[in-house]
Amino acid sequence: MKSLLVIVGPTGIGKTDLSIDIAKEFGTEIISSDSRQVYKELKIGTAVPTDEQLNQVQHHFIGNKSIYDYYNASMFEVEVLETLASLHKKFDQVVMTGGSGMYINAVCDGIDDLPTIDQKLRDDLIDKLEKEGIASLRLQLKMLDPESYHKIDLKNPKRILKALEVSIQTGKPYSSFLTESKKPRDFKIIKVGLQRERDELYHRINLRVDQMVNEGLIDEARQFFKDRHLNSLNTVGYKELFESFEGLITEEKAVELIKRNSRHYAKRQISWFSRDKDIVWFHPERKEEIIGFIKSRI
């Protein structure tokens, strides 16, 4: 049976290097599952693999979209399944690595089918949120979809917006679209998680941010200052620099915040992945053990 070797872990843990080694070991290619590395304009701040690394192993889903495109986890699911099907014709194993938990889940378990939301409706709801406050949206949700109202986090505007968008556009409650079931996949999924001591991880993150700055992160961000409202640029490493360009904070402070926000991001990833009981955890330097583990499962 064909398999997908999924390598996960927080930002800065060492996924890229290990994945290349694993892909070489199995003579295969890599699918990136990173919601920001898909944007071709964002290179330094998203820590995409170097040209040298990209030349060693064929990568997919890196720089294949533009920051001006609309993109989401469901689109990622569809596109990856397509790519994976064609890769599996050539390779028994394919590696997938990245830190975007929701994107990974979309590929491994699938997400329920929902309609694409009309941009006008989304804008109107955001407008309503700004003008009338979250309480107004809550009330509307309570009427349109009482089940979601009881289930979702009512303090989180994005959750309420999502449920409302779907309920309004389809005329059916958002909760009625949720099946709470996994989509079957015709390949085996093997999940490897990477972990290190927290201090060590944070040290690596801090160093990597300094390195990004040396490589020209500030210029890269400045280039897209005009596009700072785009969701694709609501990203650690860019949003902090935009604030410094606006004169709200110093550049030095921005770099400090990038480090802190990257650490916070890493923590959120750790929380997300630790819930997945299928993941087997290793230290990134235990390459032989990891390869042995994969071979025992395929």
Added chain:
RNA sequence: GGUACCAUAGCUCAGUUGGUAGAGCAACGGACUGAAAAUCCGUGUGUCCCUGGUUCGAUUCCAGGUGGUACCA
């Protein structure tokens, strides 16, 4: 060497007229179904420098010690 001041959370510091303590930042824990590097929720984590004294009780008062800072030599 002398004098003065200081020593409280990871850091910077506040505070307790004697009843074991708090703020900012940092940190920690969690949620997550199409914007997810997003968004949201929760948590003080402490030999109050050490030893002895006074006291029912000392982080607080007293003495000595240790470390630091400033000034005088």
